Structures are given as C-alpha cells and as structure tokens.
Amino acid sequence: AQRVTQPEKLLSVFKGAPVELKCNYSYSGSPELFWYVQYSRQRLQLLLRHISRESIKGFTADLNKGETSFHLKKPFAQEEDSAMYYCALRTTQGGSEKLVFGKGTKLTVNP
Amino acid sequence: GAGVSQSPSNKVTEKGKDVELRCDPISGHTALYWYRQRLGQGLEFLIYFQGNSAPDKSGLPSDRFSAERTGESVSTLTIQRTQQEDSAVYLCASSLQAGANEQYFGPGTRLTVT
Numbered sequence: 001a002q003r004v005t006q007p008e009k010l011l012s013v014f015k016g017a018p019v020e021l022k023c024n025y026s027y028s029g030s031p032e033l034f035w036y037v038q039y040s041r042q043r044l045q046l047l048l049r050h051i052s053r054e055s056i057k058g059f060t061a062d063l064n065k066g067e068t069s070f071h072l073k074k075p076f077a078q079e080e081d082s083a084m085y086y087c088a089l090r091t092t093q094g095g096s097e098k099l100v101f102g103k104g105t106k107l108t109v110n111p
Numbered sequence: 112g113a114g115v116s117q118s119p120s121n122k123v124t125e126k127g128k129d130v131e132l133r134c135d136p137i138s139g140h141t142a143l144y145w146y147r148q149r150l151g152q153g154l155e156f157l158i159y160f161q162g163n164s165a166p167d168k169s170g171l172p173s174d175r176f177s178a179e180r181t182g183e184s185v186s187t188l189t190i191q192r193t194q195q196e197d198s199a200v201y202l203c204a205s206s207l208q209a210g211a212n213e214q215y216f217g218p219g220t221r222l223t224v225t
Contacts, residue, residue: 044216096167103153
C-alpha cells in the first residue's frame with residue numbers, strides 16, 4: 001500500500017527555535033518524495049524534493065530509506081514559516097502517476 | 112506567466128444537482144491532475160491526464176464523477192447528482208510532462224453541497 005503519514009496535525013514553536021516536521025512513507029517502489037507548502041491565502045507550492053538535495057528557505061529534508069522517513073528540518077524557525085506543510089510521495093504504476101499526500105502539519109511560529 | 116487557473120473559485124449547489132469544475136493548466140504542460148481535499152484531510156488523487164487521455168481513473172470515488180480534457184489544455188471535472196460528502200476543495204495541478212519534478216497547483220474550487 002502507498003501511504004504517507006504526518007503524525008503531527010499541529011506544531012507550534014517559538015521564533016529562532018529548531019523545527020522538525022515528521023513524515024513517514026510506505027511504498028514498494030523506489031520513493032520520490034516532496035514537501036509542499038501552503039501559506040495563508042496562497043496556493044499549494046513545492047518547497048523541496050529529495051532528488052535535488054537542496055535547501056530552500058533554510059529547510060532541508062533527507063530521505064532515510066531504512067526508516068522510511070523524509071522529515072523536514074530547519075535550525076532556526078521564522079514567523080514567515082507559519083503555514084501548512086504537506087509531505088508527498090510520487091507513485092508510478094501502469095502508465096499512471098500521482099502524488100500521495102499526507103494529511104499535513106500546521107506549523108505556527110510564535111514571536 | 113500565468114499559473115494554473117480554476118473556475119469557479121466557489122460553488123454552492125443543492126444536493127442532487129450536477130456541477131462542472133474547470134481547470135486551465137499552464138500552457139504547454141501535457142500532464143494534468145485532479146485532487147480533492149475534504150475538511151481536515153490530505154489531498155486525495157482523483158484522475159491523471161497525459162495529453163487528452165486518462166490512463167488512470169482509479170481515484171474517481173464513484174461513477175457520478177467524470178473528467179475530460181480537450182486540446183491538451185482545459186479540463187473539466189463533472190460531478191453528477193451531487194451528495195453532501197462531495198463537499199470539498201477540488202484542486203487541479205499540471206506539470207510539463209509525466210515524471211516532471213514539480214506539479215503546479217491551481218487555487219482550487221471550494222464546492223459546498225447543501
């Protein structure tokens with residue numbers, strides 16, 4: 001079964017504190033994982049993808065195949081990081097492809 | 112340049128009525144996706160188009176749901192005989208091609224069935 005689990009529905013931290021948003025996946029194929037973010041009153045947009053191994057807005061995420069995890073981390077949270085974060089797994093099967101999303105984590109960064 | 116657009120942005124309809132939701136993908140994007148997000152839930156895949164054909168309709172919840180795409184451009188998602196459980200935000204996304212690294216999302220259509 002293809003599944004993405006984000007165990008925290010809500011996460012609240014203070015500005016300057018480290019933040020980690022958890023994501024675990026279940027997939028029999030070779031995983032391709034993404035983090036999407038939705039700021040207030042904006043559309044869903046890509047934050048980062050594991051293939052690129054990039055840091056965007058100070059966020060990083062490492063794919064750990066042994067633990068089937070793709071946690072999103074930032075060492076020093078900023079107020080503008082407050083948003084909904086979705087972890088997503090791309091699956092391909094029989095000529096089709098889609099993203100399987102977790103239920104999302106609402107991050108609030110307090111001043 | 113213009114991103115993915117969807118219309119209407121909001122739709123309130125009575126139970127039993129049919130609704131049609133529209134998606135205009137980014138020009139030149141051959142892959143198009145529909146997702147649904149019910150309150151408190153993650154995004155749920157509905158259907159994928161590569162060009163004008165839909166190799167995967169497995170996510171459509173029932174035979175009341177259908178979708179088409181014409182001219183490798185506009186797509187419409189039709190829900191017949193709407194039910195209250197159809198209330199959700201319907202999101203459309205497009206990507207340059209299948210397997211591309213990013214799906215670009217539209218703003219969504221909020222459907223409320225009363």
